[in-house]
Amino acid sequence: MKIKLKDMFLYSLLGTAFCAPVSITLAEIFMVIALILWAVFAYTNRISLKESFSSPMTLPIAVFVAIHLICAIIGIDPGHSVVDFSKAWIILIFFAAMNGYREVYPLRMGAGFYAGGAAFAATYAIIMTIIHRFMGHDMDFRAASFSGSYMHAGGLFMMGAITAAGIVAYRFKNEDVDNTPKFLYLGGFFIISAGLLFTFTRGSWIAALAGLGVLCFLTDKRLFLGVLIAAVLTGALAWNTSYMHRLKDSFRLNQGTSQMERVYMWKAGLNIIKDRPLTGIGTGDLEKIYPKYKDPRAIEPNAGHVHNNLLQIAIIDGLPGLAAFLWIFIVFWIQLYKGIQRAENPVFKYVLIAGFSISVAFFINGFFEYNFFSSQVALAFWYLMGVGMAAVRLDKQGIKNTK
Numbered sequence: 001m002k003i004k005l006k007d008m009f010l011y012s013l014l015g016t017a018f019c020a021p022v023s024i025t026l027a028e029i030f031m032v033i034a035l036i037l038w039a040v041f042a043y044t045n046r047i048s049l050k051e052s053f054s055s056p057m058t059l060p061i062a063v064f065v066a067i068h069l070i071c072a073i074i075g076i077d078p079g080h081s082v083v084d085f086s087k088a089w090i091i092l093i094f095f096a097a098m099n100g101y102r103e104v105y106p107l108r109m110g111a112g113f114y115a116g117g118a119a120f121a122a123t124y125a126i127i128m129t130i131i132h133r134f135m136g137h138d139m140d141f142r143a144a145s146f147s148g149s150y151m152h153a154g155g156l157f158m159m160g161a162i163t164a165a166g167i168v169a170y171r172f173k174n175e176d177v178d179n180t181p182k183f184l185y186l187g188g189f190f191i192i193s194a195g196l197l198f199t200f201t202r203g204s205w206i207a208a209l210a211g212l213g214v215l216c217f218l219t220d221k222r223l224f225l226g227v228l229i230a231a232v233l234t235g236a237l238a239w240n241t242s243y244m245h246r247l248k249d250s251f252r253l254n255q256g257t258s259q260m261e262r263v264y265m266w267k268a269g270l271n272i273i274k275d276r277p278l279t280g281i282g283t284g285d286l287e288k289i290y291p292k293y294k295d296p297r298a299i300e301p302n303a304g305h306v307h308n309n310l311l312q313i314a315i316i317d318g319l320p321g322l323a324a325f326l327w328i329f330i331v332f333w334i335q336l337y338k339g340i341q342r343a344e345n346p347v348f349k350y351v352l353i354a355g356f357s358i359s360v361a362f363f364i365n366g367f368f369e370y371n372f373f374s375s376q377v378a379l380a381f382w383y384l385m386g387v388g389m390a391a392v393r394l395d396k397q398g399i400k401n402t403k
Contacts, residue, residue, distance in 0.1 A: 005044065006102075009037040013100045016093065017113035020383055021121045021156040023146055024376040031093050031379070038096045052099055055389055060331050061091060064317075064324035068283065071317045075282015076289065084284030090379045097386025098393065104347055105403055107394065110387045111163055111351060112185075114380065118160025119188040121145045122195025125153060129198040139242070143198035147376055154201025155365055155377035157192050158208040159358050159384060164189035165212055166354025169219045174346045174402070200246055203368025211361025218340060218353045255297065262307050262368070264298035269311040273319070280318035283373070309366030325372070332359050332385060339392045347402045348395040355388025 015030035042052050065088055072081035101107040125143035132141040145153040164185055171182040196208060209231070216224040238244050253260050271293045272281065281289060290303050305312050314322040336356040343349040362371065362381050371377045 005037065005041050009034060009041050009100050010106050012037055013097055014109060014113045016379075016383060017110055018117035018120075020114060020376070020380040021118040021145060021160055024379070027376070027379055028090075031090070031096075034096050034100065035092055038099060042099075047099075053095055055095070055098060056331055056335050057094070057328070057385075057389060060324060060327040061094075064321065064328060065091065067317050067321045067324050071280045071321060072282045074279055075285055075316075077282060077285045081282030081285055084282075087283075087373050087375060087378075090375065091382055093379060094382040094386040094389070097383050098389045101387060101390040102394070104345070104394065104399060104401055107351060107387065107390055108347060110390070111167060111354065111384075114384060114387075115160055115164040115167060115185065115188055115192070118157055118163070118192045118195075121153070122157055122160070122192045125157075125195040125198055126191065133198075142200045143195060145376075149376075150199045151201055151204075151369060152374060152376050154196060154199040154204030155362075155369065155371050155374070156380055157196035157199065158204040158211070158361055158365060159377075159380055160192045161189060161196055161208055162211045162215060162358050162361055163354055163384065164192055165215055166350050166357070169215065169223075169353070170346060170350035173219070173350075197243060200243075201369075202247055202249075203365050205247065206368070207361040207365035210364050211357040214360050215353055215357040218356070219350075261298060261300055264295040265300075265303055265306040266308060266311055267295055268293040268298075268303075269306040269308070269315050273311070273314045276318065277314075278318045278320065280314070280316045280321060283316045286312075286315060305370035307369055309363075309370055309372045312370045313372065329359065329363055335392060336388055339388075339395060343391075343395045345395060345399060345402065348391040348399075351391040352388055352395075355384060355391070358384055359388075 012030050012034035016027055016034055019026040019030055038052075041047070042049075068088060069082075069085055072078065072085040075081040097110065101110050124146060129141065129143045132138045142150040143153060144150040145156060147153070167185045168182065168189055171185065175182065193208075196204060212227070213224065216227045235244065249257070249259070253263060268290060272286075272289065286306070287302050287304055291301065294301070294303075306315065309325070310322060313325045317325075333356065336352050336359065339352040340349060340356060343352060358381070365371055371381070
């Protein structure tokens with residue numbers, strides 16, 4: 001019974017992993033099943049709450065969630081804010097993944113299933129791009145995932161590309177026998193990257209490049225140099241393409257452009273923070289007061305968020321919430337980097353390299369988008385960080401095998 005329950009728990013996590021970039025509804029269904037099975041597994045195996053939630057991440061996460069709840073209660077619309085606060089439940093997938101992957105092979109599957117789901121969603125994005133952009137000549141078309149959001153797709157494919165790249169790096173550096181899986185994941189990496197490219201989400205492009213750069217640097221300095229040279233040459237050859245024009249437009253702050261709208265949003269956000277620096281306004285309530293702070297030159301009449309994690313967290317949770325948010329990422333980076341330096345098992349090392357690179361990319365993406373509470377993207381992020389912390393736990397147990 002215990003073995004079957006353990007396997008069911010694992011399968012539900014793998015279902016969450018595959019569905020995270022495909023469908024938020026399916027991902028949440030598998031997540032709920034995983035949380036229930038985790039609770040039953042912990043109870044039947046007499047695993048205490050202290051052991052289940054034992055992690056260097058527990059305190060910063062708990063402090064952030066507590067501040068988030070307090071600010072919701074005392075915000076400008078407590079009823080609405082408390083309901084919106086419920087989005088924080090997705091953080092539980094971090095602890096479920098951290099506890100669910102207790103062996104090497106399931107851990108490898110945990111990363112591989114997310115990459116597989118991202119490749120599946122990216123294939124759909126590529127097909128839709130071919131139909132609408134290249135065959136239908138709709139040059140404004142932007143590829144999306146099954147959720148219909150190109151912004152979400154950008155964040156999901158960004159993390160998927162880095163995950164696939166980490167798997168490819170591990171296999172090429174450590175496995176010499178079976179070449180099929182290597183090139184299978186390499187193909188998946190190119191498919192996900194193409195899907196990401198077709199979303200035309202510049203923030204995700206920049207973040208993906210940064211994350212992949214970190215991954216290459218931590219894997220092999222020579223690989224980093226080679227990829228850097230290849231990226232420069234590719235950029236030069238593609239200088240006059242629509243993709244490079246889109247990227248270059250990011251630095252043009254002309255009136256009426258989306259980047260200028262972001263500047264106006266950030267300016268309004270800073271003024272809101274200035275008025276409510278400690279308590280914030282409560283989650284989900286920006287639309288109620290944004291028109292009061294809106295720059296007269298801004299075109300968009302209202303905003304649900306200001307396209308920046310740091311500003312948005314400070315707006316809704318005050319500066320204490322922002323401090324807790326930064327605390328979470330600092331502890332993530334410390335734990336994952338220490339794990340990379342300490343790991344002797346190559347599986348754990350590359351899971352941690354990918355996790356570290358994803359967390360850096362996610363943070364950078366947050367300069368251009370509010371992704372920390374964007375349900376589908378955030379669920380994928382917390383899941384992948386849980387996989388990383390599971391690798392930290394397993395490595396501390398001194399496991400040497402890679403299968």
